[in-house]
Amino acid sequence: MATDGHGTPREQLPLRTLGRSGVPVTALGFGAAAIAGLYEEVGEDGAAATVEAAWAAGIRYFDTAPHYGLGLSERRLGAALRGKPRDAYTLSTKVGRLLEPHDGGGDDLAHGFAVPATQRRRWDFSADGVRRSLDDSLTRLGLDRVDLVLLHDPDDHAEQVFAQAYPALEEMRSQGVVRAIGAGMNQSRMLTRFVTDTDVDAVLCAGRYTLLEQGALEELLPAAEAAGKSVIVGGVLNSGLLADPGPGARYDYAAAPEHLLRRAVRMRDVTRAHGVELRAAAVRFPLGHPAVASVLVGARSVAQVQDTAERYHRPIPGALWSALRERELLRADAPVPEGHPA
Numbered sequence: 189m190a191t192d193g194h195g196t197p198r199e200q201l202p203l204r205t206l207g208r209s210g211v212p213v214t215a216l217g218f219g220a221a222a223i224a225g226l227y228e229e230v231g232e233d234g235a236a237a238t239v240e241a242a243w244a245a246g247i248r249y250f251d252t253a254p255h256y257g258l259g260l261s262e263r264r265l266g267a268a269l270r271g272k273p274r275d276a277y278t279l280s281t282k283v284g285r286l287l288e289p290h291d292g293g294g295d296d297l298a299h300g301f302a303v304p305a306t307q308r309r310r311w312d313f314s315a316d317g318v319r320r321s322l323d324d325s326l327t328r329l330g331l332d333r334v335d336l337v338l339l340h341d342p343d344d345h346a347e348q349v350f351a352q353a354y355p356a357l358e359e360m361r362s363q364g365v366v367r368a369i370g371a372g373m374n375q376s377r378m379l380t381r382f383v384t385d386t387d388v389d390a391v392l393c394a395g396r397y398t399l400l401e402q403g404a405l406e407e408l409l410p411a412a413e414a415a416g417k418s419v420i421v422g423g424v425l426n427s428g429l430l431a432d433p434g435p436g437a438r439y440d441y442a443a444a445p446e447h448l449l450r451r452a453v454r455m456r457d458v459t460r461a462h463g464v465e466l467r468a469a470a471v472r473f474p475l476g477h478p479a480v481a482s483v484l485v486g487a488r489s490v491a492q493v494q495d496t497a498e499r500y501h502r503p504i505p506g507a508l509w510s511a512l513r514e515r516e517l518l519r520a521d522a523p524v525p526e527g528h529p530a
Contacts, residue, residue: 201215205481207388211278211336211367214249216249217420217482218485222238223487225302239268242487242493246497250277252329258307274332281329286317313353315356337366337369349371357369370390373392380408383408383417391420394422399470400429400448400451404419405477409480417479424474426440455512458517464504467499471500473524
């Protein structure tokens with residue numbers, strides 16, 4: 189996206205606040221997994237240029253995690269942001285996996301990242317583990333603070349998470365170590381528990397509230413709206429299926445099932461008939477719900493960032509959403525964006 193010559197984007201992205209935390213996020217956020225070699229290698233220069241392109245596009249919310257590329261995402265994102273005014277952007281990272289040295293060789297492709305397996309992950313949702321994880325993340329980032337800390341994929345660790353990890357985050361927030369806390373998962377049921385049973389500011393729901401599926405509309409989103417808490421939506425392209433529904437497309441980080449591929453193709457036919465790319469509708473759709481504060485989109489290149497930003501700003505006719513509903517490709521009760529995004 190073009191700028192005014194001073195690095196300020198000509199088309200601003202709307203700002204929203206995470207719950208009652210006061211932490212702002214842009215409606216479009218940058219997910220930093222891809223620049224850490226998700227699926228395929230990404231070079232240092234390419235990663236830095238991708239983050240810079242996100243900044244030029246007006247994105248001021250950046251999300252990372254130790255899990256992404258065994259810390260490579262945090263190191264690269266921190267380096268790319270280090271020259272930016274710290275109060276000008278919001279940064280989130282995650283806790284729950286500690287990284288430990290590993291000399292067994294090989295790569296990390298079993299976990300989805302094309303990086304050397306010089307470390308290994310160890311689950312730890314203890315209070316001490318949460319504190320150590322954040323300290324390690326700050327070291328990799330090379331920054332003095334993050335704004336939002338999320339419990340990462342605690343699906344199989346509920347007892348320890350609610351007894352130890354969450355209270356540790358709450359304490360860090362009360363001490364001013366972080367400004368906002370929450371959880372990030374690929375499911376909505378446990379996130380609903382965080383929203384209703386704890387004092388989180390926000391949750392990150394990946395892949396469960398997209399143009400392809402709206403399971404989070406059952407409980408999570410209504411609960412968040414009622415509680416005045418925010419939902420950040422990740423995985424809006426369902427691992428690429430809604431970007432390019434064709435042979436080899438992925439869904440939930442694996443080969444897309446045939447029935448979902450057919451559904452995505454039908455959606456693409458509808459959006460094309462209304463002069464809109466499927467990926468543009470997919471990026472904009474979640475923002476129609478009042479509880480959704482930001483949509484995280486991953487990118488591995490400057491071109492991908494620019495493509496996403498340009499399509500975000502294109503108006504989408506209301507008739508498109510109506511057509512999807514008429515063909516039973518979108519839930520009738522799913523709220524949709526209205527008018528121009530900016």
